[in-house]
Amino acid sequence: QQPVQSPQAVILREGEDAVINCSSSKALYSVHWYRQKHGEAPVFLMILLKGGEQKGHEKISASFNEKKQQSSLYLTASQLSYSGTYFCGSGHTNAGGTSYGKLTFGQGTILTVHP
């Protein structure tokens, strides 16, 4: 099932902060965050694993609440380069699972940063 992201869109001025949320009705093993700029490929930002968290990216960090099956992406002191569509992807098995590598992406959050 597709995770649900909120908000659908965010408009910021440079230097402002933003939070993007991702929730799933199905148990999550991992949450993956990607950013896609218009006309470009999605770029990996970070992954949060059940029971742990891997490195962040620039001034972007994230949290993972396993019990609530939710993740939040925090963008601090936003820059113009942060503009794009942010996708969370839900992973449902560990590295040895039969569905390993399968990601289901949320519908995306469009972030626009103005000068």
Added chain:
Amino acid sequence: DTEVTQTPKHLVMGMTNKKSLKCEQHMGHRAMYWYKQKAKKPPELMFVYSYEKLSINESVPSRFSPECPNSSLLNLHLHALQPEDSALYLCASRPALTSGRPYEQYFGPGTRLTVT
């Protein structure tokens, strides 16, 4: 070399044509993916190859036929497509389980396909 390349960048084909999309990576990744992305929508997984074997097929119609001739190359053969198949087709690859970074997917720039 840390990129995934895809050719062609753009493709226009008729419903009776046969064409192929190509994806290549030289990062030593042993898992490769095909995704379909419609405008303003998230990527949708189509196929996953792991060690050159098809491991996931997301019930994709048979008019899409994937092929993984070797660990660096992934093809998607197209035949008798419909206009609704017009989309951006993205390829991605992922490092091996033993790499220490087994979850990060590297995406190519995509092939924008238009079916007329």
